[in-house]
Amino acid sequence: MRDAWGVTNDADRRWMVARLGPTPFKHFKDKVQRTNAAAEKLPRTYIRCLQWRNAVFDQYAETARKGGVWRYREMPTSHEPFVTAPREVADLLLEIAS
Numbered sequence: 001m002r003d004a005w006g007v008t009n010d011a012d013r014r015w016m017v018a019r020l021g022p023t024p025f026k027h028f029k030d031k032v033q034r035t036n037a038a039a040e041k042l043p044r045t046y047i048r049c050l051q052w053r054n055a056v057f058d059q060y061a062e063t064a065r066k067g068g069v070w071r072y073r074e075m076p077t078s079h080e081p082f083v084t085a086p087r088e089v090a091d092l093l094l095e096i097a098s
Contacts, residue, residue: 006078
């Protein structure tokens, strides 16, 4: 778990593991269907956590980086920045929301 998620602090890892649950497979398979036309006008930001090496995420990041609909931001963190860097996540979310 420690190596896979990049959560190296033992207390943080225990806190996270106690709250983990299974991820439904359809989460990876089904497309998101928006039914509210106003949602298409909302700003979107893709946050790439650079310590989580994943070719699929890199493809999404590249699409967002090219601009257009998505804004692009990076964090020098694992895939679990809300555990490993909560202050930085909060600051970035506040920046995005403003």
